Amino acid sequence: LSDAETADAVVVGAGLLGAATTYELSKAGLHTVLLERGSPNRESSGATAGNIHVQAIHARRPGQVHPADPSVFLPLQIAASDIWDQLETELGADIEVRRGGSFMVAETEEQVAALRAKHNLEVQLGLMTELLAGDDARSEMPLLGPTVVAANYCAKDGYANPLLATPAFLRAANRFGARLYAFNPVTAISRIGLNYRISTANRVFEAPVLINAAGAWISEIADLAGIHLQMAPLAIQMHATERTEPLMSHVIQHVGQGLSVKQVNAGNFLIGGGWPAHGLNLNGRSPISIESMLGNIRQAHRVLPFLKGHRILRVWAGPLAATPDELPVIGEVPGASGFFVVGGTYGFTLAPLWAQVLSSLVRGCATNQDLSQVSVGRLVLEV
Numbered sequence: 001l002s003d004a005e006t007a008d009a010v011v012v013g014a015g016l017l018g019a020a021t022t023y024e025l026s027k028a029g030l031h032t033v034l035l036e037r038g039s040p041n042r043e044s045s046g047a048t049a050g051n052i053h054v055q056a057i058h059a060r061r062p063g064q065v066h067p068a069d070p071s072v073f074l075p076l077q078i079a080a081s082d083i084w085d086q087l088e089t090e091l092g093a094d095i096e097v098r099r100g101g102s103f104m105v106a107e108t109e110e111q112v113a114a115l116r117a118k119h120n121l122e123v124q125l126g127l128m129t130e131l132l133a134g135d136d137a138r139s140e141m142p143l144l145g146p147t148v149v150a151a152n153y154c155a156k157d158g159y160a161n162p163l164l165a166t167p168a169f170l171r172a173a174n175r176f177g178a179r180l181y182a183f184n185p186v187t188a189i190s191r192i193g194l195n196y197r198i199s200t201a202n203r204v205f206e207a208p209v210l211i212n213a214a215g216a217w218i219s220e221i222a223d224l225a226g227i228h229l230q231m232a233p234l235a236i237q238m239h240a241t242e243r244t245e246p247l248m249s250h251v252i253q254h255v256g257q258g259l260s261v262k263q264v265n266a267g268n269f270l271i272g273g274g275w276p277a278h279g280l281n282l283n284g285r286s287p288i289s290i291e292s293m294l295g296n297i298r299q300a301h302r303v304l305p306f307l308k309g310h311r312i313l314r315v316w317a318g319p320l321a322a323t324p325d326e327l328p329v330i331g332e333v334p335g336a337s338g339f340f341v342v343g344g345t346y347g348f349t350l351a352p353l354w355a356q357v358l359s360s361l362v363r364g365c366a367t368n369q370d371l372s373q374v375s376v377g378r379l380v381l382e383v
């Protein structure tokens with residue numbers, strides 16, 4: 001007789017992707033167990049900027065070698081946006097979703113051409129964004145500086161509070177009977193008949209479905225099952241100013257360089273944009289880079305000169321798992337029935353969508369998303 005606890009599905013990793021997937025699976029009636037090596041929401045999903053990106057993304061964060069293809073992301077962003085519209089009602093929780101719109105700015109003619117190209121793509125896909133000349137953008141958003149020569153406005157962009165989003169999914173999943181085991185690092189995965197046998201330091205589970213949502217550790221977890229994924233961890237950083245009275249309800253982004261600036265409920269401005277940390281530490285906090293801090297802050301000061309009067313209070317870094325083509329990844333590993341993977345970039349925006357897609361895939365139902373360019377098969381080196 002097996003000593004293992006059984007479940008319909010075991011999810012590894014209690015970040016936003018794991019929590020949202022656990023919620024959707026439990027809601028669909030699957031007996032779901034979520035395993036987390038530490039405390040939930042401590043890694044990427046707790047360190048994130050928390051932007052809900054709906055207008056097409058800029059293709060390259062600072063230091064990124066391969067540009068991402070915004071046309072693959074855009075239909076997914078639009079689908080995720082619709083889910084974010086209903087999310088607080090769905091979860092019965094205030095997670096500070098704010099959809100105040102976003103200006104993505106350009107400062108050079110080359111960047112204006114990039115803005116125009118992405119604006120055309122958005123309109124083609126039915127996302128109504130507005131391309132504005134610099135002065136028109138400044139009359140809508142007077143805090144923008146004189147170097148801004150054009151901006152693309154999307155009313156659906158926004159952000160949510162990352163410290164509230166994952167816990168809200170966990171609470172909602174728990175109401176559907178999901179079980180979370182925190183401080184239970186997965187240490188071994190084997191195949192017993194049609195089931196995966198998943199061991200942690202204290203417990204053993206068996207389930208026909210395993211969802212690998214381990215963020216920067218996604219390759220490590222896949223390796224335990226003999227699956228080698230082409231995904232590499234890295235860390236990027238965020239900067240927060242001291243608090244001030246409400247001045248800005250929009251998110252400001254940059255089409256040419258990584259930049260996102262917003263003022264959160266508490267009054268702090270959060271400044272990010274994917275600037276690299278000073279290396280990677282997956283056993284603690286990755287060290288921050290002074291060069292990235294200076295680069296990111298200088299750029300924020302140029303685009304939003306009023307920020308010069310606001311002192312930086314805190315800098316932190318969070319981990320990510322990047323794919324060689326910088327696209328996300330979702331799906332069942334070919335040749336490993338029941339082993340699903342979900343991760344990659346823009347996971348905060350896409351998490352509610354990915355959770356619904358996984359719930360459909362696990363239950364053998366069709367999904368209306370085109371997953372051909374984000375499938376896991378493209379990243380599998382060996383099974």
Ligand SMILES: Cc1cc2nc3c(=O)[nH]c(=O)nc-3n(C[C@H](O)[C@H](O)[C@H](O)COP(=O)(O)OP(=O)(O)OC[C@H]3O[C@@H](n4cnc5c(N)ncnc54)[C@H](O)[C@@H]3O)c2cc1C
Nearest residue numbers: 013015016017037043044045048049051186215318347349
């Ligand atoms: C600084 C920063 C800014 C970002 N800004 C944005 C943004 O504005 N918008 C956007 O859409 N995306 C953004 N992202 C990306 C987004 O935050 C991530 O894609 C998303 O949070 C990933 O969630 P996750 O659940 O996959 O990973 P994580 O939140 O890292 O969760 C993975 C979990 O797996 C656990 N785990 C690891 N190993 C094991 C094991 N052996 N056993 C059990 N559990 C294990 C970890 O402890 C962790 O809790 C940003 C990321 C960072 C770092």
